[in-house]
Amino acid sequence: MLLKIENLHSGYGKFLVLRGIDIGVNEGEIVVLIGPNGAGKSTVLKSIVSMTKIQSGRIIFKGQDLLKIATHDLIRLGISYIPQGRIIFSNLTVKENLLMGGFILDDDLLNSRIEIVLNIFPHLRKKLHLQADSISGGEQQMLALARGLIADPELLLLDEPSLGLAPKIQEEVFVKIQEIRDSGISVLLVEQNAKKACEIADRVYLLENGEEVLSGGRDILAHPLIQKVYLGG
Ligand SMILES: Nc1ncnc2c1ncn2[C@@H]1O[C@H](COP(=O)(O)OP(=O)(O)OP(=O)(O)O)[C@@H](O)[C@H]1O
Ligand SMILES: [Mg+2]
Known part of the structure; x- marks a missing residue:
């Protein structure tokens, strides 16, 4: 177990x-x-x-x-925890939010993890440079999920x-x-x-x-x- x-x-x-x-x-x-x-x-x-x-x-x-x-x-x-309420960093870009999810990783690994996660959430790829609070609620929830996966939990x-x-x-x-x-x-x-x-x-x-x-x-x-x-x- x-x-x-x-x-x-x-x-x-x-x-x-x-x-x-x-x-x-x-x-x-x-x-x-x-x-x-x-x-x-x-x-x-x-x-x-x-x-x-x-x-x-x-x-x-x-x-x-x-x-x-x-x-x-x-x-x-x-273990990756995604709290109630779609917690994202609203004044950072989508890309920066993803980077935050991998703060424990070295740069090479972080970039390859971001690629892997963007393949799971292809919609986010076009939004990487937008500020996180400018995307829709559904996209923000996807971003929260994506960020939770960056460190490969x-x-x-x-x-x-x-x-x-x-x-x-x-x-x-x-x-x-x-x-x-x-x-x-x-x-x-x-x-x-x-x-x-x-x-x-x-x-x-x-x-x-x-x-x-x-x-x-x-x-x-x-x-x-x-x-x-x-x-x-
Ligand atoms: N930080 C806190 N300090 C004190 N009491 C709290 C705190 N967070 C939650 N509680 C209390 O703990 C109990 C359980 O709350 P919890 O948030 O775990 O419920 P929940 O099942 O997640 O409910 P919801 O469906 O509303 O999210 C409630 O009585 C709540 O008021
Ligand atoms: Mg609750």
Whole structure:
């Protein structure tokens, strides 16, 4: 198993959000976290990158205890985190944003990685010299994904990549995430759009109130609990 989260209790200061979370991500999988607002989905990702206060439990990546590793060293280990909200450097160009994603690489490697990533996101090639906030919302999300791939991660942590995008663009984002998985990168994906996310998932976990209430394959969508959470039935 690439990533293993065991009995995680984590939160902010004294405020405990996650109470006993167990999540696993195997190589080459898309694992999806769904759940209502405030369930603790983002907190799971932030815990992996040491941005929360972990009270107990373990997070193991490739046999290493992540609690002992500083956030800025995670990219070297092979973990790339793309936070909620399409975070790009809006006053830099598209190219400069991509360069930022590879700050740990030497110049030759960085240039070859940018080429590889631009082949996955060919639309960005024509936009390289534009300021990042001048491209469309969908393109900004693609840029955030692209930047996350520059350092050649083994695990991509993605927080709500489809949020605020038109349905057609959301569709494109989900297709890209599948392409990323098919290229051998594991993905831990947080999504509000449970239906779309489950369709591309290898495994799904449902969080509610900081607890894991259900897990299973993509067919989990038909489970009465999910119907209840998402459809109020
Ligand atoms: N920096 C923070 N400091 C204190 N509390 C926080 C912080 N970030 C989140 N919380 C609280 O932690 C709980 C879980 O939040 P989290 O962002 O993980 O939920 P989420 O499932 O990602 O929700 P959403 O779907 O709205 O993004 C919420 O009660 C939230 O108010
Ligand atoms: Mg969130």
